[in-house]
Amino acid sequence: xxxxxxxxxxxxxxxxxxxxxxxxxxxxxxxxxxxxxxxxxxxxxxxxxxxxxxxxxxxxxxxxxxxxxxxxxxxxxxxxxxxxxxxxxxxxxxxxxxxxxxxxxxxxxxxxxxxxxxxxxxxxxxxxxxxxxxxxxxxxxxxxxxxxxxxxxxxxxxxxxxxxxxxxxxxxxxxxxxxxxxxxxxxxxxxxxxxxxxxxxxxxxxxxxxxxxxxxxxxxxxxxxxxxxxxxxxxxxxxxxxxxxxxxxxxxxxxxxxxxxxxxxxxxxxxxxxxxxxxxxxxxxxxxxxxxxxxxxxxxxxxxxxxxxxxxxxxxxxxxxxxxxxxxxxxxxxxxxxxxxxxxxxxxxxxxxxxxxxxxxxxxxxxxxxxxxxxxxxxxxxxxxxxxxxxxxxxxxxxxxxxxxxxxxxxxxxxxxxxxxxxxxxxxxxxxxxxxxxxxxxxxxxxxxxxxxxxxxxxxxxxxxxxxxxxxxxxxxxx
Amino acid sequence: xxxxxxxxxxxxxxxxxxxxxxxxxxxxxxxxxxxxxxxxxxxxxxxxxxxxxxxxxxxxxxxxxxxxxxxxxxxxxxxxxxxxxxxxxxxxxxxxxxxxxxxxxxxxxxxxxxxxxxxxxxxxxxxxxxxxxxxxxxxxxxxxxxxxxxxxxxxxxxxxxxxxxxxxxxxxxxxxxxxxxxxxxxxxxxxxxxxxxxxxxxxxxxxxxxxxxxxxxxxxxxxxxxxxxxxxxxxxxxxxxxxxxxxxxxxxxxxxxxxxxxxxxxxxxxxxxxxxxxxxxxxxxxxxxxxxxxxxxxxxxxxxxxxxxxxxxxxxxxxxxxxxxxxxxxxxxxxxxxxxxxxxxxxxxxxxxxxxxxxxxxxxxxxxxxxxxxxxxxxxxxxxxxxxxxxxxxxxxxxxxxxxxxxxxxxxxxxxxxxxxxxxxxxxxxxxxxxxxxxxxxxxxxxxxxx
Numbered sequence: 041x042x043x044x045x046x047x048x049x050x051x052x053x054x055x056x057x058x059x060x061x062x063x064x065x066x067x068x069x070x071x072x073x074x075x076x077x078x079x080x081x082x083x084x085x086x087x088x089x090x091x092x093x094x095x096x097x098x099x100x101x102x103x104x105x106x107x108x109x110x111x112x113x114x115x116x117x118x119x120x121x122x123x124x125x126x127x128x129x130x131x132x133x134x135x136x137x138x139x140x141x142x143x144x145x146x147x148x149x150x151x152x153x154x155x156x157x158x159x160x161x162x163x164x165x166x167x168x169x170x171x172x173x174x175x176x177x178x179x180x181x182x183x184x185x186x187x188x189x190x191x192x193x194x195x196x197x198x199x200x201x202x203x204x205x206x207x208x209x210x211x212x213x214x215x216x217x218x219x220x221x222x223x224x225x226x227x228x229x230x231x232x233x234x235x236x237x238x239x240x241x242x243x244x245x246x247x248x249x250x251x252x253x254x255x256x257x258x259x260x261x262x263x264x265x266x267x268x269x270x271x272x273x274x275x276x277x278x279x280x281x282x283x284x285x286x287x288x289x290x291x292x293x294x295x296x297x298x299x300x301x302x303x304x305x306x307x308x309x310x311x312x313x314x315x316x317x318x319x320x321x322x323x324x325x326x327x328x329x330x331x332x333x334x335x336x337x338x339x340x341x342x343x344x345x346x347x348x349x350x351x352x353x354x355x356x357x358x359x360x361x362x363x364x365x366x367x368x369x370x371x372x373x374x375x376x377x378x379x380x381x382x383x384x385x386x387x388x389x390x391x392x393x394x395x396x397x398x399x400x401x402x403x404x405x406x407x408x409x410x411x412x413x414x415x416x417x418x419x420x421x422x423x424x425x426x427x428x429x430x431x432x433x434x435x436x437x438x439x440x441x442x443x444x445x446x447x448x449x450x451x452x453x454x455x456x457x458x459x460x461x462x463x464x465x466x467x468x469x470x471x472x473x474x475x476x477x478x479x480x481x482x483x484x485x486x487x488x489x490x491x492x493x494x495x496x497x498x499x500x501x502x503x504x505x506x507x508x509x510x511x512x513x514x515x516x517x518x519x
Numbered sequence: 520x521x522x523x524x525x526x527x528x529x530x531x532x533x534x535x536x537x538x539x540x541x542x543x544x545x546x547x548x549x550x551x552x553x554x555x556x557x558x559x560x561x562x563x564x565x566x567x568x569x570x571x572x573x574x575x576x577x578x579x580x581x582x583x584x585x586x587x588x589x590x591x592x593x594x595x596x597x598x599x600x601x602x603x604x605x606x607x608x609x610x611x612x613x614x615x616x617x618x619x620x621x622x623x624x625x626x627x628x629x630x631x632x633x634x635x636x637x638x639x640x641x642x643x644x645x646x647x648x649x650x651x652x653x654x655x656x657x658x659x660x661x662x663x664x665x666x667x668x669x670x671x672x673x674x675x676x677x678x679x680x681x682x683x684x685x686x687x688x689x690x691x692x693x694x695x696x697x698x699x700x701x702x703x704x705x706x707x708x709x710x711x712x713x714x715x716x717x718x719x720x721x722x723x724x725x726x727x728x729x730x731x732x733x734x735x736x737x738x739x740x741x742x743x744x745x746x747x748x749x750x751x752x753x754x755x756x757x758x759x760x761x762x763x764x765x766x767x768x769x770x771x772x773x774x775x776x777x778x779x780x781x782x783x784x785x786x787x788x789x790x791x792x793x794x795x796x797x798x799x800x801x802x803x804x805x806x807x808x809x810x811x812x813x814x815x816x817x818x819x820x821x822x823x824x825x826x827x828x829x830x831x832x833x834x835x836x837x838x839x840x841x842x843x844x845x846x847x848x849x850x851x852x853x854x855x856x857x858x859x860x861x862x863x864x865x866x867x868x869x870x871x872x873x874x875x876x877x878x879x880x881x882x883x884x885x886x887x888x889x890x891x892x893x894x895x896x897x898x899x900x901x902x903x904x905x906x907x908x909x910x911x912x913x914x915x916x917x918x919x920x921x922x923x924x925x926x927x928x929x930x931x932x933x934x935x936x937x938x939x940x941x942x943x944x945x946x947x948x949x950x951x952x953x954x955x956x957x958x959x960x961x962x963x964x965x966x967x968x969x970x
Contacts, residue, residue, distance in 0.1 A: 196563070213546050213564050
């Protein structure tokens, strides 16, 4: 393990996070709030510390996959720990573990909260929570690569550790260009949403916070009722943007490159839209009786489905009250998640597809023992190593999931709460069912459970390995 | 520039390594997923798995927006096909590796008819390099600039050399030849020396001079400057064939030792003037019987690196003549260079250097001005030939008044065919070509040498 080069990367990440932290500071100056100094102080200290550590390039730039995983895993822990400082120092969130929970929920774009009254927060903190979704959605290391690319293999190892999906590739040959294109698409989409929300009647502050939280598929609301009290038009706006952010960003790149034909070849995106349509259909029919009009039922069903499958976690209604068929559909799409290469979380549609195809092939091999058939996707054969790693990923996911449920069950809540709370944090969704449903929150859990949730959120966002490997001693042996 | 590289073997990797440093947009196509994983993990390039000669794969790689396609797979035919398609689909420049001697006779025809920009034959290029060394055996390595008018020669300062413990100013007073010592390699360090630099025994120096002056210099300092009279080549592969053909034309007697009977018979047909010995060269007695002791030079060109190394080590103990060793695997070059194996030839490196210098020359038309690029001292030093265009900031200023960056030296000025070794008062004019020696990598314009 090359510690020097990891510290170097971490220093740069912290410096960038601190630079971002200036924004909520400015927000609090605008609203003349008393907690402005916390943001500026942490930003200043973080910037100095970060630049100090990364001032000199280490001599030994040897960088392998494990350095990539370790850098990214540590970086995410670190940004959560430092991001939690301002609200903690200003006593808005008096307990540090709670503050870390809140911020890692922000950066991992989970949107689970320990706040019982969101509206009591200062504007600066509300903005910082939503903005952390935006930073975490595309990834802070990808941002780092866009502004300060590193040499050779470093790039790829970092990207692979942070980006979601079974196969991580670049859009164009150079990493710097690739990350810049991603962020360009991301920023443009965010701006379009901010403007459209503003036109639909939101205040500028509401529009910015909602857009940031949608962009990262995070789901922190700025009101206790989340999006429920806004107009139907705004609900549909958010629904559509959530679905857009859950699409593999390659699609937008292909649109930019005017390769429209290739878009329809992407099986994952096709499946994603089919799943959304089917889920909306089932739920609308199922909840129709509870609503006065078909339109309202469809609006709520579509919003909830989009919010859950993209792992955003906004809500317009308390789906705890829905019939169990609808709740089950929601849990199924909770597990599935959005597309790989999007800002959404979950297991990813492409993984589910690969596993289903692998299972079908395995069953087929009982009927035709001598048949030879490769698993294919998008008219291409999926590498056997990828199929294997996807299957292992499912198993590992299940292991961590049940382990976490076990520890959380020590706490006082019922089974459904525990199972969905872990699922909601690991897949970066936010709300689960029962006590952690859309109207509930995570405040009542004890600190052990909260630490488990923090771990699950980070592990889920970074797709398990970067976080898991940090706890494996041989990782830290010298080369 | 946007470049597609098809085939990611040894040559492919060497090219990628260099072109990535020079910040090109590179897409690599290879059939093997594993190879692609490896290369994308280690270099900032995009990888595509597939057959590079297929139109759809080339389209995936955006061939229509590409400036250059380099086909260096193991198969000549696939390489040519790749280039043919790329030319039609993307109208880009194309480079193919073609190594079969059968095609090599028709290379000009193929190149013209298929519209290729360049055909590289690593074996032939290496053979040319070896023949240059045999023509001038005192140098370890010879590179040429300005269409052969300027030479860069490597040699080692021996204990007996009159230059030991002398400064460069004293050396130049002593030899009175128009030459310039441009790099000194001592242990792990490389220096671009100034006049006060003191030479020590064991230093590896590079000198730049016109072809005539370099001979004069070598005679003055007591080295032999005659070409070798005879040579013994071990191994009867393609490179041997090319080399023997060149050497026989130069009037050098060639003896080839090859273990395979059929190959020997083939060679005897294609090279009637050479002496072909059918025998196992790893048998010392055969080498001694065939007169290794009396040989002027010894070249080991078998297909196995280890055998070549042993043969050359053995030859070094038996003969005073020039020993040349071919090594295919580049990865251990730092260790191999510590053995006394005489001159080392890395065919893939040579081919990669040719291609990289072509890429640089191509960039010429899009802003860069490098005519030729040669790598010295294991790639740590570059010698570049720049063409001076109108309006360049260095025209008309005496060199002593230019503020050059550190570790940059102007080695030679080619003024309309006259080779000038620059002095402080020398002036560069429009239309000259200038050779710059530097330890920095990635210079692309003569402006880059200024502070």
